[in-house]
Amino acid sequence: MTSRKLSRIPSMRDRVEDTLSAHRNELVSLLSRYVAQGKGILQPHTLIDEVDNVPGDDEARLKLKDGPFSEVLKSAQEAIVLPPFVVIAVRPRPGVWEYVRVNVHELSVEQLTVSEYLSFKEELVDGRSNDRYVLELDFEPFNANFPRPNRSSSIGNGVQFLNRHLSSVMFRNKDSLDPLLDFLRSHKYKGQGLMLNDRIQSISRLQSVLVKAEDYLSKVPSDTPYSEFEYEFQGMGFERGWGDTAERVSEMMHLLSDILQAPDPSILETFLGRVPMVFNVVILSPHGYFGQANVLGLPDTGGQVVYILDQVRAMESEMLLRIRKQGLDVTPRILIVTRLIPDSKGTTCNQRLERVSGTEHTHILRVPFRSEKGILRKWISRFDVWPYLETFAEDAASELVAELQGVPDFIIGNYSDGNLVASLLAYKMGVTQCTIAHALEKTKYPDSDIYWKNFDEKYHFSCQFTADLIAMNEADFIITSTYQEIAGT
Numbered sequence: 001m002t003s004r005k006l007s008r009i010p011s012m013r014d015r016v017e018d019t020l021s022a023h024r025n026e027l028v029s030l031l032s033r034y035v036a037q038g039k040g041i042l043q044p045h046t047l048i049d050e051v052d053n054v055p056g057d058d059e060a061r062l063k064l065k066d067g068p069f070s071e072v073l074k075s076a077q078e079a080i081v082l083p084p085f086v087v088i089a090v091r092p093r094p095g096v097w098e099y100v101r102v103n104v105h106e107l108s109v110e111q112l113t114v115s116e117y118l119s120f121k122e123e124l125v126d127g128r129s130n131d132r133y134v135l136e137l138d139f140e141p142f143n144a145n146f147p148r149p150n151r152s153s154s155i156g157n158g159v160q161f162l163n164r165h166l167s168s169v170m171f172r173n174k175d176s177l178d179p180l181l182d183f184l185r186s187h188k189y190k191g192q193g194l195m196l197n198d199r200i201q202s203i204s205r206l207q208s209v210l211v212k213a214e215d216y217l218s219k220v221p222s223d224t225p226y227s228e229f230e231y232e233f234q235g236m237g238f239e240r241g242w243g244d245t246a247e248r249v250s251e252m253m254h255l256l257s258d259i260l261q262a263p264d265p266s267i268l269e270t271f272l273g274r275v276p277m278v279f280n281v282v283i284l285s286p287h288g289y290f291g292q293a294n295v296l297g298l299p300d301t302g303g304q305v306v307y308i309l310d311q312v313r314a315m316e317s318e319m320l321l322r323i324r325k326q327g328l329d330v331t332p333r334i335l336i337v338t339r340l341i342p343d344s345k346g347t348t349c350n351q352r353l354e355r356v357s358g359t360e361h362t363h364i365l366r367v368p369f370r371s372e373k374g375i376l377r378k379w380i381s382r383f384d385v386w387p388y389l390e391t392f393a394e395d396a397a398s399e400l401v402a403e404l405q406g407v408p409d410f411i412i413g414n415y416s417d418g419n420l421v422a423s424l425l426a427y428k429m430g431v432t433q434c435t436i437a438h439a440l441e442k443t444k445y446p447d448s449d450i451y452w453k454n455f456d457e458k459y460h461f462s463c464q465f466t467a468d469l470i471a472m473n474e475a476d477f478i479i480t481s482t483y484q485e486i487a488g489t
Contacts, residue, residue: 011111015071016072018068020107020109023063023064025056027069033054034047034081034086037081039082039083039124040124041080041081041121042081044076044078047073047076048073051064072088075090077091082120084105085102086104087117088102093152095149096152097114124450152487158477163265167264167265170263171262177259177263181196181200181203184196185200187275190406193239194328195241196238206256206260207260209236210257213233213249214250214253217249217253222246223247224245226244226249244324244325244326245327255270255271278409279409280333280335280408280409281333281334281408282334282412283311283334283412284337284338284411284413284421285304285305286337286389287381288302288304289345289379290338290366291347295349298379299379304414307414307438309356312334312356313356313358313359316332316359316360316361320361332361333361333363333403334363335404337396337421340352342368342377350366351366352365363403365399368395370391371387376388384460386417389417393424393425396425407430410434411434412434415438416471417467420471422435427474434475434477435479441464442465452465
């Protein structure tokens with residue numbers, strides 16, 4: 001029995017060259033049909049539909065559909081036509097792109113880099129450039145050692161990926177456990193120490209007192225309140241935050257003991273997820289009429305309002321439950337920061353502070369847009385908010401710090417404008433930032449990434465696309481509702 005050999009997966013360039021060798025006439029005819037459509041961008045359905053229009057019999061067309069070139073067409077996202085060239089952008093799998101350029105006259109095939117492809121695409125608008133010193137922005141991490149997933153299966157699983165990486169580092173180098181100890185010793189909320197105090201100065205000391213604490217907890221009823229052994233545990237070096245009962249404290253300490261002995265990604269994720277860290281949350285959603293009644297259907301006001309109101313109700317309930325289980329006496333706060341509109345059309349959008357119904361500790365905090373001419377009284381489109389956002393961020397910072405009596409633990413941005421303001425606030429305050437896109441206008445308006453100047457007077461896409469780039473690269477993490485939002489279909 002002959003054994004099967006592993007072979008290299010052919011690149012998209014290889015597939016095109018193989019098709020030119022085997023079915024030259026058919027492929028040249030197809031590519032010529034693309035070129036005949038003139039300078040522009042061809043969408044995937046056009047690339048595939050043109051196969052049926054290739055002259056010849058059904059067998060010839062079937063060779064194109066079933067041959068190596070079929071994989072190129074199936075994975076093609078767009079094609080750029082600048083006669084006599086056709087460049088096809090191919091995504092064989094999520095997170096992986098290849099760019100193939102064919103000179104239809106000379107029948108030469110070459111693979112392009114990302115920069116070469118973008119430069120070629122920009123010729124559609126700007127013509128050919130001989131400038132060798134074009135400004136290029138690279139958003140790769142500055143640190144070459146920064147962990148980055150290289151498998152499609154990691155897409156959408158960033159937390160698990162980072163925990164695997166972190167636990168692997170901890171396993172190989174025990175000194176890397178020191179930052180975890182430092183964090184647990186310095187962790188505080190409004191001056192109150194949490195988790196560990198200064199009696200524990202080293203990993204070895206922490207392991208020793210964990211054994212002692214777990215032995216103590218094994219001898220008391222599982223439902224014993226933390227307050228009954230709090231004094232004893234303070235003497236060992238523990239503060240509040242481990243749990244509200246002996247059972248939950250024991251579970252947390254067992255998790256930490258396992259991490260210190262043999263770090264595991266799932267145990268690390270569970271432990272860090274139970275450490276009390278989030279008490280005050282700020283959510284940004286500047287545009288539209290953000291209110292709880294009589295607003296749906298007004299301009300720029302719809303699903304995002306409903307989404308956030310549902311989100312904060314669920315979030316407050318979860319925060320209260322976690323804080324109780326952590327054994328803390330802390331009142332959480334959630335603030336939805338939006339625009340105050342003086343001419344509010346009979347809504348509550350002219351009120352500075354409004355409690356969200358169905359909650360106890362969640363409010364809408366409204367801050368007006370203003371310029372050197374004063375406060376903007378009327379609604380403006382989400383496409384026209386950009387000149388006001390930096391001042392809005394400064395004003396919102398003062399308002400929310402006054403309301404929370406400190407900085408938040410966590411900031412969530414929504415849509416392009418909210419994400420930009422969240423980036424400004426998170427940078428200013430040094431807190432964790434989350435981005436939620438909701439909708440990327442670039443995908444709503446075909447070819448707006450290259451023809452953005454055609455839309456700019458009305459939609460100001462130069463501002464919006466820049467805001468999206470800033471926010472998504474500045475964010476600590478990004479939340480999506482579906483896998484398709486990250487990886488496409």
